[in-house]
Amino acid sequence: MTAPLRVAVAGASGRMGRMLIEAVQAADDCVLAGALDMPGSPALGHDAAAWLGQTSGVLITADLDQGLADAEVLIDFTRPEGTLAHLAVCRRLGVKLVIGTTGFTEPQKAEIAAGAQHTAVVMAPNMSVGVNVVMRLLDMAARALNQGYDIEVIEAHHRHKVDAPSGTALAMGEVVAAALGRDLKDCAVYGREGHTGARDPSTIGFATVRGGDIVGDHTVLFAGIGERIEISHKSSSRVGYAQGSLRAARFLRAHASGLFGMNEVLGL
Numbered sequence: 001m002t003a004p005l006r007v008a009v010a011g012a013s014g015r016m017g018r019m020l021i022e023a024v025q026a027a028d029d030c031v032l033a034g035a036l037d038m039p040g041s042p043a044l045g046h047d048a049a050a051w052l053g054q055t056s057g058v059l060i061t062a063d064l065d066q067g068l069a070d071a072e073v074l075i076d077f078t079r080p081e082g083t084l085a086h087l088a089v090c091r092r093l094g095v096k097l098v099i100g101t102t103g104f105t106e107p108q109k110a111e112i113a114a115g116a117q118h119t120a121v122v123m124a125p126n127m128s129v130g131v132n133v134v135m136r137l138l139d140m141a142a143r144a145l146n147q148g149y150d151i152e153v154i155e156a157h158h159r160h161k162v163d164a165p166s167g168t169a170l171a172m173g174e175v176v177a178a179a180l181g182r183d184l185k186d187c188a189v190y191g192r193e194g195h196t197g198a199r200d201p202s203t204i205g206f207a208t209v210r211g212g213d214i215v216g217d218h219t220v221l222f223a224g225i226g227e228r229i230e231i232s233h234k235s236s237s238r239v240g241y242a243q244g245s246l247r248a249a250r251f252l253r254a255h256a257s258g259l260f261g262m263n264e265v266l267g268l
């Protein structure tokens with residue numbers, strides 16, 4: 001019988017961190033092997049599953065070496081600077097990494113790609129199966145609607161989200177731009193205000209909504225003359241992100257190095 005996968009979770013007291021701890025605790029083939037949080041976090045020293053009324057035997061720590069010593073894979077949903085600090089330690093200790101964090105700059109993405117030459121990494125702005133299927137639908141739609149349709153990406157998230165547009169919205173824009181032979185860097189328009197002039201048909205527009213407890217809604221609109229096509233995904237729970245992350249962690253068992261996306265994890 002295969003030994004359980006030893007999973008550590010970063011950002012253990014965050015919205016996704018808690019979801020992941022609950023998912024690892026419930027999975028037959030995984031065991032919680034570490035839990036990281038920020039120095040000064042009130043969660044430090046507490047059992048990582050205490051908030052569930054459970055005991056995991058894993059205390060939340062800010063000491064990265066200690067928190068990763070017994071782990072095969074770290075699942076990281078934190079902030080870009082946290083993820084990069086975790087990557088450096090994972091690389092040194094030979095721990096694999098699932099990155100769900102969003103908001104990376106291009107140089108930060110290059111640092112992750114370099115780190116993945118030494119330890120295996122899955123990185124995706126959205127771990128849900130549904131969103132990754134939508135990415136394929138968008139590729140198909142953009143190729144078919146390649147003339148006469150104005151393309152806008154609209155996303156809505158909770159009031160606590162710190163990056164905009166969402167990583168998923170940007171990835172959707174990249175898929176559509178690539179399908180149309182455009183580079184998103186050259187054609188993205190992030191918000192509009194004032195006398196904008198008429199819409200340039202070669203652009204891909206982005207609109208961001210923030211409020212309340214919206215988990216994550218994404219729509220890509222193809223607006224033509226006489227018809228509109230909307231391809232939407234709406235998350236009503238973070239469970240899908242956590243389950244997708246565990247699939248990514250299991251996938252990494254078979255890989256020693258390399259940078260992978262959810263399309264490879266899911267075989268899409």
Ligand SMILES: NC(=O)C1=CN([C@@H]2O[C@H](COP(=O)(O)OP(=O)(O)OC[C@H]3O[C@@H](n4cnc5c(N)ncnc54)[C@H](OP(=O)(O)O)[C@@H]3O)[C@@H](O)[C@H]2O)C=CC1
Nearest residue numbers: 011014015016038077078079082100101102125126127241
């Ligand atoms: N790929 C996907 O499927 C998804 C991606 N996300 C992304 O995951 C990230 C986290 O989201 P969410 O859980 O809502 O955020 P939270 O703010 O709820 O949690 C973030 C956690 O990371 C910790 N943290 C913050 N900064 C650092 C740092 N520099 N080093 C180490 N730890 C740090 C926080 O600690 P403290 O509270 O002490 O600051 C907290 O525990 C975001 O980038 C979000 O966009 C979210 C959902 C799905």
Ligand SMILES: O=C(O)C1=N[C@H](C(=O)O)C[C@H](O)C1
Nearest residue numbers: 102125126161166167168216
């Ligand atoms: O911050 C969030 O909550 C989410 N972030 C990810 C993103 O930026 O795309 C994924 C999901 O939409 C939830």
